[in-house]
C-alpha cells in the first residue's frame with residue numbers, strides 16, 4: 001500500500017493519506033510511516049474509525065505502551081471504566097462524574113508525563129467527538145527552538161537539568177494524591193537535561209516539560225524563573241508551531257521527545273471525547 005505524505009508547510013506536522021489504521025499494516029508501509037514521523041514529529045491520519053483495541057494495536061507497532069497518567073482528584077475512578085492503556089480526555093460528565101480528564105479548559109504547553117523518569121516517547125490521540133469550535137491542539141518543534149536559541153540562553157542551560165513538576169495537570173488541576181506546590185524548589189517530579197539527544201535521530205532538542213512549577217536546580221529562584229520565562233517565550237514563537245483543527249476520526253501521533261503541545265479551551269456546552277495511548281520511552285539524555 002503506497003501512502004501519501006503531505007507536510008503541513010509549518011515547522012512540523014504532516015498528513016498521511018491512503019491508509020486505514022484499523023486494517024493490518026505491512027512492514028514496508030509501517031517503515032514509511034515511521035520515517036515520516038521522524039521527519040515531521042507529528043503525523044495526522046484523517047477519517048479513522050478505531051475501537052480501543054485498534055488504537056492499542058496501532059500504537060503498539062511503535063513500542064510497548066505505558067498505562068494512562070493520574071488525572072485530577074475530582075475524576076478519580078472514572079479511568080477505571082476504561083482500559084489501563086487508554087487515557088480518556090473529555091469534558092463530558094455522566095451521572096455527575098467526568099468520563100475523562102482535562103475538561104474544557106485551555107491546556108498549557110507541555111510534554112506528556114515528563115514528570116516521570118522515563119517519559120513516553122510518543123502519544124497517540126484519536127478523536128471520537130469534537131466541538132463545533134475551539135479545542136484545537138498546537139505543536140511546537142523543539143529541535144528548531146534549540147537551533148535558533150540565542151547564544152546566551154544556550155550557554156545558560158548547557159549541562160543543566162530542570163525539575164518537571166508531577167503535581168499538576170496541563171489544565172492546572174492537582175493530580176490524584178498530589179499536594180499543592182508552595183515552593184517550586186521542592187516540587188515533586190523528575191529531573192531531566194534541558195537539552196536532550198533524540199535516541200533515534202541523534203538530533204538535539206530543547207526539553208522543558210511545562211512551565212508551571214518548573215525549577216532549574218543550582219540556580220537562585222529568581223534566576224531560574226527569569227531563564228525559564230525567556231526559554232518558553234522563545235520556543236512557543238509562531239514560527240515553531242503548527243495548529244491542528246480536529247474532525248471526528250482524526251488520529252495524531254506526536255514525538256514527545258522533540259515536540260511540545262497545548263490545547264485551546266472550548267465551550268463546556270459541547271462534547272469533546274478523545275482516546276489517547278502513550279508509548280513507553282527511555283530516560284532523557
Ligand code: SIN
Nearest residue numbers: 089107136137170263
Ligand atoms: C493532551 O494530550 O495534552 C491533550 C491534547 C488535546 O486534548 O487535544
